[in-house]
Amino acid sequence: MTYYLGIDGGGTKTYALLTDESGYVLGKGKSGNGNHQTNASHAARNIQSAATDAIAQAGLRQEDVKHAYFGLAGADREADYRILRPMIRDIGFTNYSINCDTMIGLRAGTNHSYGVSLICGTGTNSAGRNLQGKHYQCGGFDYMYGDFGGGGSLNIEVFRSVIRSWDGREQPTLLTDSLLRMLGHENVENMFTDFMDNGHRVPVDAARLLFEAAALNDAVSLDILRHQGEELGKSAAAVIHKLGMEKDTFDVVLAGSMLTRGDRGWIRGPIENAVHTAAPLASIVTLTTEPVVGAVWSAMEEDGLTISTETYERMRSYREYEEIKQTIR
Template identity: 55%
Template sequence: MTELIFLGVDAGGTKTHALLVDETGHVLGRGHGGNGNHQTAFDEAKTSIDHACNQALQEAGVSKEQVTFAYFGLAGADREPDYVILRPMIASLGFTNHAIACDTMIGMRAGTHQSYGAVIISGTGLNAAARNPQGDELQYGGFGYMFGDGLGSGTDLAIHAFRSAIRAWEGREQPTLLTELVPQRLGYNSIQEMYDDALENSKRPSHSLAKVMFEAAEQGDAVAIRVLQEAGREHGNSVNALIKRLGMEQLTFDVVLTGSVLSRGSSPHMVDAINEAVLAVAPHAKTVKLTVDPVVGAVMSAMDSSSIVISDDVDAALRKITL
């Protein structure tokens, strides 16, 4: 019997991971590369992805022709113009059976035991994606404030922390711990010093201020709690729009939460607000946090694409993989 071999690739803006496994979930090879986002550097992205794949193949001692299916989760695979570029790029790597998708989809697959579901990725920016049982996929976000994106992301929370501290200092907001914590985190001795430096030198709030919002909320700060709850509702709104468009309201599925903002467990207010918003639209859905590397989702997607039913034992083996 011919051995079934599956390749999963997670190509991001800073690093690329490749993972080669057999049908039992046993790791055959691993590969690593640099920037895999074609939007920022096409040639570098292609080289990074090719290098990671070849490294995994060499470690396993197998050829591209022996790979049953290769699945590529790619940062920057956002719109059809991106796929026009990516389809020939990935095809040129030489894997006969392959598929590509945005990296949001492999993050979703890595967090759930089903081939369908939804995902919210909240880090510097905010993205959401969903796939229904028929395989239809939609995604949202990543294009910036002008397109209605990013509300509640790390960048947005940092700005809210900064402006809330200023507003409270000026008396336009109720007292908040942020008045003390924000300038302290940015290395200023006072709000006045921070205020003047921002105005006179066009200083922008550091993304690290998002952490301050969670710290203040953990201490019971009403302003921080309100901001996180509003952010959670916006996160829920982003994925709910996709759930409704894909007709998933009455299905049972997972909404996978991932990204640096959602991985912070110091304050439950944002996640609680997400749960409330999602359940109002999809009462049988549940939120889960991503606990494995997204490249595992790429391998699972390769198996799904080959009509392989992933057993509980194989699922468990895949979730134990470390890179």
């Protein structure tokens, strides 16, 4: 029997999944932050904890794992890999691969080892792999370095749109009443003064107000969501052109809460337009499987295994992935 381990290390949580070569789930693990850019020592401990739990649940030893694949937030540049490679070796793995978490999201959303992934959750990121195995990442470094959006930025767009509407620089918007209710203020002037005087931060959850207002045809919200889609579409097109995928048939996988929950095409529409202009044979798909599954499939492929249709179906129909996401001990 051959065993494979997938790790999804994010900025707040790390998930581990261990299977055999047929995709039968044998062990699961969970822990906290797996992004070394936030805290390298904590990330190392959390990655090791999640992996150890999955291996122990399967009744195996670490050396029984044929290949481990680590999809890690923050695995963006060579400077990151100079930290991550010894980190993983110190945990005790010898047969392993490391890639950014964008790529395991891509792998989880398609039956191919190539394609393009767009993430729009708290932040945004995009990456792809072509038929020749060449990889390219576009963005993921914040607004100063070219990015736009994600919940961690769109919440600010909500707040500033309300301010601009109040002071006359923007048209009236339904966001005003909904944001005041969320923050517990009677009027915009009080909210403005409170935030200015006390240095408050806009909660990330404020981004969801855009979807509620857009559903009621709020022009300001629709414009922000459309702009988010246009920016993601530019990122997808950039990846496609960099990798020479214009004439290929592949999937563009949409992942992250801003794309998989609440959007009624306001973001997706501009993405589709940009993708189909750049690569007419590409298909847009929404990720419905946990990214950690993509890490397992990547581990299998790194070991030279061809994944069968039965394995894809078995792992996609597995109903206990949500157990991984229970409150961390």
